[in-house]
Amino acid sequence: MLDELQSGNQQMIRDINVSNVLNVLRVQDAVSRVELSHALGLGKSTITVIINALMSCGAVEEMGAQQSSIGRKPRSLRMNSNWKYVIAVRLDISQVHVGIINLKGQIIYDKKIAKPLRGYSWEDILRELVPLVRTICLDAKIDWEHDVLGVSLALPGVINTSTVSISRLSKWPEFPIASWLSETLGKAVAVENDANALCLGERMKYTPANLDDMLVMLVEDGIGAGIIANGMMVKGGSLGAGQIGHMKVSDDGMLCSCGQTGCLETFVSNSAVKTNFVARLSPEAAEEIAGKIGTPLDQIDAQIIARLAMQGVPEALGVMDEVGFYMGRAITTVVNILNPAGIVIGGPLFEEAEHLMLERVWKMIRAETAPVLWSNLQLRVLRDKTKTMLIGVASQILDRAFRVRHDGSPDTMEVSLVSMVGF
Structure with missing residues (x-):
C-alpha cells in the first residue's frame, strides 16, 4: 500500500x-x-x-x-502550436460557423455554413453537426482521431457546463448537449453561452492588457453580455448572469419575449431597430428609401439602417438616438454596479456606425455616472465577433487540456495534454 x-x-x-x-x-x-x-x-x-x-x-x-x-x-x-486542435462551433439562428483552433488559440481554418436552425429539436441540430465537424477536419487535413482534443459549442441561451436551459434556437429545453455529443463523437465537449464565449475570446486577444474586469455586449436578435469580474467569468446563482437584454430601461414599450415590457431588447435588438425605423417613415420617405437602397422595406436590416444613419437620413438618425439612449441607460447601471475597466459592444449597429453609437453611449455614461467610474474606462466596438467567439469557446477545452487533470463536468470525457506525453 x-x-x-x-x-x-x-x-x-x-x-x-x-x-x-x-x-x-x-x-x-x-x-x-x-x-x-x-x-x-x-x-x-x-x-x-x-x-x-x-x-x-x-x-x-x-x-x-x-x-x-x-x-x-x-x-x-x-x-508546437499545431500539435493538437479544438473544433469550435458557433450555432446561430440562420448559420453554423466552425473553426479549427490550435494550442495557441489561433484559428487555422474556418468555414461558415448557411443553415436555418430555429424550431428544430436539439437532437436534430446536433445530428446535423456531427458529420459537419468531421468533414471540416478532412477539408483542413486534420486527423480527427489523433489530432483533435475536443469540440466546443457557443450558442445563445442559459447554459451550465453540459445542459441548455433556455435558448432562442430550440423550444426543447434542458437537453444534455455535452454528454450527447461527447458520447456520439468520442471527444471532450464544452458548451458555453455565446456572449460569455465572446468575452473570453476578447480577453484572450488583449492579453497582456489583461482586463480582469470587463463586459462584452452582443446586440443582435437578442441582447446578451459576458462579464468578467476580478479575472473570473460571472455565471450567476442560476447560471443566467448577463441577460442584460431583459434589464428594464423604460416604464412602457413593446411586450418582450420574457413577458415584460420596457426591456432593453425591445428597444435595441435588430428586429426592434427595424420596426422603429419603418414606423418613422412616411409613405413618400418609404418609397424613396426603398429606391435608394434597392431593397424592399420588409427586407431591410439593422446594418442597412446604420449605413443610412451614416449618410444622414433623419429617420435612421432618430433610431440611432433612441438606441444610444437606451444602451447608455443600461450601460450606466453596469458601470455604477461593476465599475468595469473595459466595455466592448458588438452587433451590426455598432460595427457600421461606430462613431455615432459610441458618442451617444458616452453621453449617457458621462451624464449619469461619477467621473471616477468612467475616467479610465475603455469603451470600444467589437471586431471579428464570430472568430473571437470561436477562440473564446475553444479556450474552455484548451484550459482543461493544459491542467494536470480534468475537474469539470463528470458527464463529458476527460482531456489532458499531460496524459498524451507518455512521461
Whole structure:
C-alpha cells in the first residue's frame, strides 16, 4: 500500500511538472531550458527529461540559438502550436460557423455554413453537426482521431457546463448537449453561452492588457453580455448572469419575449431597430428609401439602417438616438454596479456606425455616472465577433487540456495534454 502511495505521489509530481512546463510554453513564444529551470524552480536534469519527452511526442520544437554575450548560446524552445486542435462551433439562428483552433488559440481554418436552425429539436441540430465537424477536419487535413482534443459549442441561451436551459434556437429545453455529443463523437465537449464565449475570446486577444474586469455586449436578435469580474467569468446563482437584454430601461414599450415590457431588447435588438425605423417613415420617405437602397422595406436590416444613419437620413438618425439612449441607460447601471475597466459592444449597429453609437453611449455614461467610474474606462466596438467567439469557446477545452487533470463536468470525457506525453 505504501509503495503504491509513493508511486502515485511521484506520478502526480511528474504530471504537475509537465503541466507547468506546458503552461509556460503556452504563453511564451520562445524560452530556453535554463529559463524554464529558473522560472519553475526545477533542476536542469528534470527539465531536460521533460523536454525530451515533449519533443518526442511532437509537443515542443527546438529553435535557433538565443542571443548571448558570453559562453555557448542556449537553444530556444517553443510549443508546437499545431500539435493538437479544438473544433469550435458557433450555432446561430440562420448559420453554423466552425473553426479549427490550435494550442495557441489561433484559428487555422474556418468555414461558415448557411443553415436555418430555429424550431428544430436539439437532437436534430446536433445530428446535423456531427458529420459537419468531421468533414471540416478532412477539408483542413486534420486527423480527427489523433489530432483533435475536443469540440466546443457557443450558442445563445442559459447554459451550465453540459445542459441548455433556455435558448432562442430550440423550444426543447434542458437537453444534455455535452454528454450527447461527447458520447456520439468520442471527444471532450464544452458548451458555453455565446456572449460569455465572446468575452473570453476578447480577453484572450488583449492579453497582456489583461482586463480582469470587463463586459462584452452582443446586440443582435437578442441582447446578451459576458462579464468578467476580478479575472473570473460571472455565471450567476442560476447560471443566467448577463441577460442584460431583459434589464428594464423604460416604464412602457413593446411586450418582450420574457413577458415584460420596457426591456432593453425591445428597444435595441435588430428586429426592434427595424420596426422603429419603418414606423418613422412616411409613405413618400418609404418609397424613396426603398429606391435608394434597392431593397424592399420588409427586407431591410439593422446594418442597412446604420449605413443610412451614416449618410444622414433623419429617420435612421432618430433610431440611432433612441438606441444610444437606451444602451447608455443600461450601460450606466453596469458601470455604477461593476465599475468595469473595459466595455466592448458588438452587433451590426455598432460595427457600421461606430462613431455615432459610441458618442451617444458616452453621453449617457458621462451624464449619469461619477467621473471616477468612467475616467479610465475603455469603451470600444467589437471586431471579428464570430472568430473571437470561436477562440473564446475553444479556450474552455484548451484550459482543461493544459491542467494536470480534468475537474469539470463528470458527464463529458476527460482531456489532458499531460496524459498524451507518455512521461
